[in-house]
Amino acid sequence: MKLFFLLLAFFTFTFSAQIDVKLYDKANSNNYYQEIENIINKSKTENTKADEIINEEKTHLKxxxxxxxxxxxxxxxxxxxxxxxxxxxxxxxxxxxxxSNIKVKSKKQNEFKNDIQNKLSFLKKAIENITEDKKNFLLSYQLQFAYYKLLIVDIEDRILLFSTHEKELENSIISSIKKVVIKDVELIEKELSKINENVNKLLLQKAAFEIELEKEIINENKNNIELSKTNINKIETLYQNELLNSIKFLSKKVVYSLKNSDEKEFLKIYNEIEKLIVDITSDNKSVYLEQNILFKSIAKQIFGNTKLFISDSISQSKDYLLQIKDKLTSTLFVFNEQAISFISLLKSLFLIFIGFTIGYLYKKWIYKLSTKWPNMSQMSLKLSANVGYYLIVLITFMIAMSSLGIDMSSISLIAGALSIGIGFGLQTVVSNFIAGIILMFERTIRIGDIIEINNLITGTVSDIRIRSTTVKTFDNIDIVVPNSSFIQNNVINWTLDDATRRLHIPFGVAYGTKVEKVKEVIIKELLESDLRFLRNDENKLPEIRLSNMNASSVDFELLVWVKANDRLKPNALKSDFLILIYNSLYKYEIEIPFPQLDLHLKKK
Structure with missing residues (x-):
């Protein structure tokens, strides 16, 4: 294993090479280049390298x-x-x-320099780590490396020249702005107007050709497809030319605004140019972007950073407001072929809110008037308040719909279609609504009336609305009754025409008691009592009638008239009269019977 690593290190050291710095040393390059050319020619003569490699070496050397x-x-x-x-x-x-061109070229040179630097890094590794099988390419790599080295030097020199001339030219431009002669201002405006017209026409033509292209693609007509594409390209070329012309004239206006120190006009035109540059598709786009950046840089030196910042902030605020306005006025949805925007929807909702507010204030005004006219009935008051309220809401709703641009005739058609569903699904609601209107106009039930419905609900009417009526029972419980119940059921109104009612208080005495004595005693005690009932009306004086003769008692009935205010607690009144009767009978020793059974036993 150690032997393997030793051999590997030996071959690496043997075949590795160093960068030939003489190749990019301009001081001694001519003689050295001649030597390299001789080496290349010798390789060709001796045929030690392939022709392809020799041709590469000659090209790189050249x-x-x-x-x-x-x-x-x-x-x-x-x-x-x-x-x-x-x-x-x-x-x-x-x-x-x-x-602007200089700035663009300078940026491109820097980008190019980075690319060359990456190539140098690759070639340096290739030279220093060259292997036996690649040794014939060593000279080619060295020549390439030297070329890129000198190319980077040229790029750096060019960037330096760009930078120097850039500063000189920028200073000259700034100093010459105040010397600019302003002329042809009206002509510039006319040309810009003409360009805008041409741009609009070109955009329409382009849209027409694009529609035609879509049609031909569907029909798969290749000839017409190519023709449409050609026409679209022509229109696009003309459109790009018009954009460049527009930027040219607007640039003049920018120069004039800089000369006049008009920062607001400058920012306005600057933003216009910025929007036009976005649509440029040619290589000139980067140049005009740089020109616009240059405009801003010069403006900072002329206007000052603070002044320009404030104007720019105001301009941006206006732009943001315009963007918000565009968002608010853009279409949210379409109803009945009418585009509905957020702002129009908000406006209609505001109108509806205003309608409800006016209706509420109208109700308060009506109730306030009732204090000046105490003789006005509560029913009339409620009717005026409710009808006026719903009428105001309905009118403002129609105005709100009109503000959206919705034709009310279409709404009526929809309402007609929905009426079928209302007839079935909302039958009860509509029935109560209509019943409420009938009650308001007929006035058979009014606020303050004491009513009884089917012997189930008894109380005072406290409120009447379109859908329901509130009845407050004698136990102070509010019961909401649907209005249709008053139309469909039997209703007893104790105070419809007359505010008095006759109470029937039953009692009994034992057999053998004189009827005249009973009447005399009860009437006398009643008149001398402080109980509340009608005393001075000859037609409604209290009286006692014999109602029945039962198995254990002779039954009488006290008939007494009471007023509406006294009827709010009818059970309490009945109790008071019964106590009076009991005490009177007890006082005059008139026997009060009770059920009894006599049992007779018969002896056998």
Whole structure:
């Protein structure tokens, strides 16, 4: 095992090579390149290497000689054009584009340098770790490595030249902005307007050709497909040209805004250019991006960072508000071929809320008026309040629907279709609703009336609504009764026309008691008592009637009239009258009978 590692180390050391630095040493390169050329020719004569390898070596050597003698230079802008007392906007735009090109090229050179550096790393490993089977490629690797080394030197020199000229040109541009001659402002606006019209037409034509292309793809017509694609490409080319023209004219407006120190106008046009650049698909896109960045850099130096930041923040805030507006006005869904946006939906909901609020305030106003007109019945008050409330809500609902752009005739059709479902599914609700309207107009039941329904519910009506009526029992329990119950069932209204009611209080005495004495005693004690009943109405005086003669007693009935207020506790009243009767009978020693059975025993 040790022997294996020793042999491996020996072969590695034997066949490894070092980088030939003389190949990229420009001071002594010419003579050394001649020696390398002789070595290559000798290899060809002696046929020690394959022709492919020799051809590679010759190509690499040729490229190496060329790059070693080549001088690095860049295209510079004539700075004297910017030193005149008056500078045209076209000259300044050309200078800006040239500077933008320099920045783009400088970035590309840096990217290119990184790629070359990766290749150098690979070649260095290949040379230093070359194996026996690859030794014929050693010279080719060395020549390639030297070429890339010199190429990196050229790139670095070019980047340095770019950087130097970039600073000079940028300073010249900034100093010449105040010398720019402003002219043809109206012409620029006309040209931009014309370009916008052309852009809109081109977009329509492109859409038409795209629709035609989809049609031809479905029909699988290859000739027409290619024709449509060609037309779309032509339109796209024209569209790109119009975009570039628009940017050219807008760039002039940017220069004018910089000269006039108008930061608001600058930011407005700057943002317009930024939006146009997004649609550019050609290689010029990166140049115009750099130009826009350059505009902002110059603006910071002219306006100052703080001032530009504030204006930019205001501009961005406006943009955000516009974006929010676009979101709010964009279509959420479509109803009956009418686009419904979030803002329109919000507006309609707000109108409905306003309707409910006005309805509520209307109700409060009606109740407030009732204090000024105490003679107004509670039923009329409720009717006016409820009908007005629902009418206001209905009107505002229709206005809200109209604000959405929904035709109310379509709503009526839908309502007609739904009426079938309402007839079956909501039959009870509709029945109660209609019954509530009937009760409000007929006024057979009013707030404050004492009613009895089917001997089950007895109490005072405390509230009447469209769907139901609230009845407060004598035990102070609120019972919500559907309005249809008042239409379908027998209802006793104790206070419909007259606010008085006659109570029937039964009692009995023993056989043998004189009827006249019973009547005289009870009536006398009743009139002398402080019990509440009608005393002064000749037609409604209390009286006693003989109602029955039972097995154990003679039954009488006290008939007494009481007022509505006294009827709120009818059981208590009945109890008071019975106590009076009992005490009166006891006072005058009138026997009160009770059931008894006499048993007679017969002796045999």
């Amino acid at each position: 490229k190496l000689i060329e790059i070693s003698t080549k001088k690095v230079s860049i295209e510079e802008f004539n700075l004297n054009l910017l030193k005149d007392e008056k500078v045209s906007s076209n000259t300044l735009i050309k200078a800006l584009l040239h500077l």
